[in-house]
Amino acid sequence: MVFTLEQHDSSKYRRKARMISIAMAGQLVIFGMLFSMLLTSTFGNSLWFYALGIVLGLLATSALFAVLRERPWMAEMRYVWQLRQHLSQISGFLPTLRGAVEEDNRAALDIVTFYHAGVAQLATLNGRTPPEDAAWLAEAKYLAEKREALGLPARVERFDSQDLQAFKRS
Known part of the structure; x- marks a missing residue:
């Protein structure tokens, strides 16, 4: 999906x-x-x-x-529920995904970049500031540098849950 x-x-x-x-x-x-x-x-x-x-x-x-x-008036609520579901799904694979990012795996890089964007958007929607701890900011900077070095766009707006299937077997 x-x-x-x-x-x-x-x-x-x-x-x-x-x-x-x-x-x-x-x-x-x-x-x-x-x-x-x-x-x-x-x-x-x-x-x-x-x-x-x-x-x-x-x-x-x-x-x-x-x-x-x-109902159409529930669109925002539905969107946030789906976003939370996908972020939760990704968070279970984060250690594996971070290891794959170190190996320049583009799918893992896209997924972790999407995760960062999704967490930031969820925080903003809930009226909080996006994560600002040192580890989070360092990882975001690292991802941006890695994407730039590989010639990939800075943002990832889409996530396909099928992409995680490759990391289940890992």
Whole structure:
């Protein structure tokens, strides 16, 4: 699956994320209370019926969220979820990828460069500053120098998860 970095307004994303989080929490509370009330009024008071009502509320909220997540107004949220998923997938291979970068493996160089760009974008979308520790900045500088020496473009905007398959066997 090919994933491409997109530009999104960070304040708009954070506002939507807050609204959606509050709405989902509210739905969970309402559904949990509703199911608990229905179960206890039908079968009598029991801690297990209260707990079952909360679990049913969680399931109902999850089902509603699964239906709504494909709506156009959820585009920013979907994008960030996919970005996090891909960054998480890459982070599991970072030691192997960094070793391959040392050997001038262009696929590994592209993946690690994409990882740096993705982490920086995710931090910006969440209202934080991109990583500024010495090791992170040194690696970013090293990657930029290596890309320049190999005649590769400075940025990588696309990531294909199939590219990681070569590093699974390593």
